[in-house]
Amino acid sequence: MWTYLFRRIMIAIPTLFLVSVMVFSIQRLLPGDPALVLAGEERDPEVIAYIRSKYHLNDPLPVQYYYWMLRLLQGDLGESIRTKAPVTDVILQKLPVTIELAVLSMVIALAIALPAGVISAIRKESVFDYLANVLALSGLSIPNFWLGIMLILLVSVRLGWLPASGYVSPLEDLGENLRRMLMPAFVLGSGLAAALMRQTRSAMLEVLHSDYIRTARAKGLRERIVVYRHALRNALIPVVTLAGLQLGALLSGAVITEQVFTIPGFGKLIVDAVFNRDYPMVQGVVLFTATAYILVNLLVDLAYAWINPRIRLGGKG
Amino acid sequence: MGGRRWLVFLAFLLVVFAQGRTLRIGLAEDPDILDPDLGRTFVGRIVFASLCDKLFDITPDLKIVPQLATGYSWSDDGKTLTLSLRRGVKFHDGTTFDAEAVKFNLERSLTLPGSNRKSEVKPIESVGVVDPYTVRIHLKAPFSPLLAQLADRAGMMVSPKAARELGENFGRSPVCSGPYKFVERVAQDRIVLEKFQEYWNKDAFAFDRVVFLPIPDPSVRLANLQAGDLDLIERVAPTDLGAVRKDARLKVASAVGLGYQGITINESNPKPLGTPLAKDVRVREAFELSLDREAINQVVFNGEFVPGNQAVPPTSPWYIKELPMPKRDVAKARALLKEAGYDRVSFTLMVTNNPQAIQLGQVIQSMAKEAGFDIKLNAVEFATALDLQEAGKYDAFQIGWSGRIDPDGNIYIFHACGAALNETGYCDPKVDEYLNKARSTGDFAERYRYYKLAAERYLPDRHIIYLYHPKWFWAFTNKLSGFTPYPDGLIRLRGVTMK
Numbered sequence: 001m002w003t004y005l006f007r008r009i010m011i012a013i014p015t016l017f018l019v020s021v022m023v024f025s026i027q028r029l030l031p032g033d034p035a036l037v038l039a040g041e042e043r044d045p046e047v048i049a050y051i052r053s054k055y056h057l058n059d060p061l062p063v064q065y066y067y068w069m070l071r072l073l074q075g076d077l078g079e080s081i082r083t084k085a086p087v088t089d090v091i092l093q094k095l096p097v098t099i100e101l102a103v104l105s106m107v108i109a110l111a112i113a114l115p116a117g118v119i120s121a122i123r124k125e126s127v128f129d130y131l132a133n134v135l136a137l138s139g140l141s142i143p144n145f146w147l148g149i150m151l152i153l154l155v156s157v158r159l160g161w162l163p164a165s166g167y168v169s170p171l172e173d174l175g176e177n178l179r180r181m182l183m184p185a186f187v188l189g190s191g192l193a194a195a196l197m198r199q200t201r202s203a204m205l206e207v208l209h210s211d212y213i214r215t216a217r218a219k220g221l222r223e224r225i226v227v228y229r230h231a232l233r234n235a236l237i238p239v240v241t242l243a244g245l246q247l248g249a250l251l252s253g254a255v256i257t258e259q260v261f262t263i264p265g266f267g268k269l270i271v272d273a274v275f276n277r278d279y280p281m282v283q284g285v286v287l288f289t290a291t292a293y294i295l296v297n298l299l300v301d302l303a304y305a306w307i308n309p310r311i312r313l314g315g316k317g
Numbered sequence: 318m319g320g321r322r323w324l325v326f327l328a329f330l331l332v333v334f335a336q337g338r339t340l341r342i343g344l345a346e347d348p349d350i351l352d353p354d355l356g357r358t359f360v361g362r363i364v365f366a367s368l369c370d371k372l373f374d375i376t377p378d379l380k381i382v383p384q385l386a387t388g389y390s391w392s393d394d395g396k397t398l399t400l401s402l403r404r405g406v407k408f409h410d411g412t413t414f415d416a417e418a419v420k421f422n423l424e425r426s427l428t429l430p431g432s433n434r435k436s437e438v439k440p441i442e443s444v445g446v447v448d449p450y451t452v453r454i455h456l457k458a459p460f461s462p463l464l465a466q467l468a469d470r471a472g473m474m475v476s477p478k479a480a481r482e483l484g485e486n487f488g489r490s491p492v493c494s495g496p497y498k499f500v501e502r503v504a505q506d507r508i509v510l511e512k513f514q515e516y517w518n519k520d521a522f523a524f525d526r527v528v529f530l531p532i533p534d535p536s537v538r539l540a541n542l543q544a545g546d547l548d549l550i551e552r553v554a555p556t557d558l559g560a561v562r563k564d565a566r567l568k569v570a571s572a573v574g575l576g577y578q579g580i581t582i583n584e585s586n587p588k589p590l591g592t593p594l595a596k597d598v599r600v601r602e603a604f605e606l607s608l609d610r611e612a613i614n615q616v617v618f619n620g621e622f623v624p625g626n627q628a629v630p631p632t633s634p635w636y637i638k639e640l641p642m643p644k645r646d647v648a649k650a651r652a653l654l655k656e657a658g659y660d661r662v663s664f665t666l667m668v669t670n671n672p673q674a675i676q677l678g679q680v681i682q683s684m685a686k687e688a689g690f691d692i693k694l695n696a697v698e699f700a701t702a703l704d705l706q707e708a709g710k711y712d713a714f715q716i717g718w719s720g721r722i723d724p725d726g727n728i729y730i731f732h733a734c735g736a737a738l739n740e741t742g743y744c745d746p747k748v749d750e751y752l753n754k755a756r757s758t759g760d761f762a763e764r765y766r767y768y769k770l771a772a773e774r775y776l777p778d779r780h781i782i783y784l785y786h787p788k789w790f791w792a793f794t795n796k797l798s799g800f801t802p803y804p805d806g807l808i809r810l811r812g813v814t815m816k
Binding site: 030031032033034036037038039040041042043044045046047050051054082083084085090093094149152153156157160163164165166167259260261262264268269272275276277 | 347349350355357358430431432433435436437485486488489503504505506507530531532533534536537540541543544545546698699700701703704705707718719730737738
């Protein structure tokens with residue numbers, strides 16, 4: 001177990017290094033000069049020259065990379081060219097928001113997908129199954145921005161039940177926080193639920209046809225126990241894999257949903273940073289979310305062992 | 318301890334009661350750094366309007382009026398400006414505003430590394446303190462647009478003590494002397510200001526707190542206003558105005574802006590392009606004649622903006638009435654092309670990749686087609702477009718300018734030889750001469766005459782074809798009253814109240 005963990009962490013280091021090189025260079029392949037964007041409408045040549053020299057924009061790329069790495073290894077992600085705020089501070093400011101939105105969306109997605117998937121599998125080709133499939137298909141095909149704006153118009157503008165958008169910290173007012181997070185989390189969650197539900201359904205169908213389930217039934221176990229204790233647990237492996245990938249993706253920000261509901265998470269941050277050619281911000285956030293992604297995947301692998309004890313990590317166990 | 322507890326309780330009560338006196342404003346973008354000398358976005362100026370007082374301000378009809386200065390006088394040679402200053406003004410950190418502070422601020426604008434104000438106050442040679450409430454600004458050469466500059470960010474006064482202590486980080490917790498002081502900022506989420514109790518004119522400001530919330534999507538911004546989560550929003554999309562006007566709970570205000578939108582044509586940046594459009598003024602004239610500015614306004618902007626043919630809108634006193642907007646004339650355009658020796662002319666029009674700019678490009682494309690132009694549209698992301706323009710890698714570019722209070726700010730940098738934003742390569746020493754003369758006098762009639770002489774030369778060259786002037790639209794709850802629209806698009810909260 002520990003050797004396994006250690007090995008995984010060791011593999012993560014070259015991965016992160018590659019990510020850092022990629023985000024650094026791809027960004028600089030983009031046309032557009034941060035100094036021009038940052039010099040504002042006036043584009044005073046002196047200001048442009050100052051920004052170029054201050055952020056080493058005139059230096060060769062490897063030299064620029066070296067300056068960035070030097071600070072990074074000291075735990076400093078640099079400062080935003082646009083607002084001068086330290087990138088680490090901004091990430092820490094947005095991190096709780098992003099995590100909360102990701103987790104809430106995942107909870108909603110699983111709360112919809114698991115029961116719906118299981119019931120569709122048990123009652124294959126029933127009305128419920130068809131209905132759930134139609135809903136799943138709509139969940140997959142309705143774009144988030146459309147669903148988001150429609151929800152705002154209906155729930156906030158027409159009915160006045162929930163605030164239209166914005167974010168309140170849970171430390172400030174937990175109730176208000178949840179009221180504001182509900183719609184965006186639902187929009188994200190419903191989209192994810194569709195894929196999860198389909199995955200649960202097909203995995204359940206496969207498991208329900210396997211020999212040990214027949215044996216379990218033959219032993220005279222109650223159907224509930226067969227389904228939930230024996231079948232679901234095994235069927236969860238592909239579902240957890242998918243949910244893990246989805247959660248990892250959510251942690252890198254939900255660009256469109258954040259825009260629509262003005263949730264100050266990573267998605268909005270990184271899009272604005274790219275458009276403003278705010279190199280240190282883009283690099284910092286991408287590197288951070290890549291780390292988060294690797295971490296979530298590691299946790300998913302650990303979860304396999306917990307769900308299915310037959311899977312032993314690192315050989316020995 | 319007991320006293321402390323009471324204070325906390327009182328503060329709590331204050332917070333509770335203050336809820337009703339908070340004004341929530343929806344912004345179209347997240348402002349950049351909140352340092353008047355480094356700031357460069359329009360949206361940042363909206364926040365500054367409540368945070369930082371300036372030496373001068375403007376009236377809705379663009380007259381320059383005192384704010385922190387109480388009066389001014391020019392020397393006869395136009396090279397010295399003497400300002401008398403308001404007494405009893407405090408910065409948010411409790412320090413006193415005086416002549417030394419003005420000197421510090423103007424010198425900061427001139428010398429702070431990366432200062433975006435430097436080019437605006439460049440003509441200043443030195444600043445002298447006459448007495449605690451009088452300063453004298455000495456110029457290298459007469460520069461009449463200076464007052465207008467001091468009515469914008471260059472005239473914003475920050476606390477010298479805070480600026481010295483915070484250095485480059487000043488913009489993260491700005492200290493000025495405006496009616497509201499800085500409380501907190503969460504990037505891309507909110508900027509919170511709170512009433513400054515020692516403000517010299519505090520009774521004119523009704524709200525205890527002002528919260529700015531950047532919400533880039535116009536329909537989401539509007540939905541927030543309709544749902545009651547915002548009280549006031551800026552830059553309502555022209556296409557949403559119909560819905561807003563129908564909503565009895567909302568009110569709309571508008572003002573013609575200071576800026577313009579048009580087509581910038583590359584003639585010789587960095588060297589002569591040699592294309593028909595770049596080298597032959599008749600081709601450019603034909604192109605202009607193929608365009609119907611009224612129709613563009615109707616089709617793309619629901620008729621909400623103001624068509625125009627000059628750097629300032631027709632409503633401005635600086636609009637040259639002797640050079641009115643030409644009507645569309647396809648026959649004449651075709652004849653001009655023929656005269657220039659072309660049957661059809663093709664070129665690429667660069668537009669920024671937002672839906673409205675692309676639609677505008679398509680309308681231009683189809684209008685010009687009838688006159689014999691084959692326009693290829695190239696929709697480019699903004700930062701990339703700037704890069705291409707700066708490098709001279711474009712035929713024509715649909716871009717505009719947000720506008721300045723003084724006409725010099727809309728004209729000089731685009732038309733003077735080698736000026737900072739002259740990306741067309743146009744150069745006419747006569748135009749430079751007139752524009753410089755206009756800078757050197759404060760007399761309206763005389764300045765107008767020079768701007769007319771200059772326009773008579775640069776407008777017919779058509780390296781910039783002006784198309785229209787955007788209007789500012791604000792929408793707010795009908796409980797709000799006293800809102801005054803200003804052509805600079807800023808939100809001034811003096812006299813604004815809520816039922």
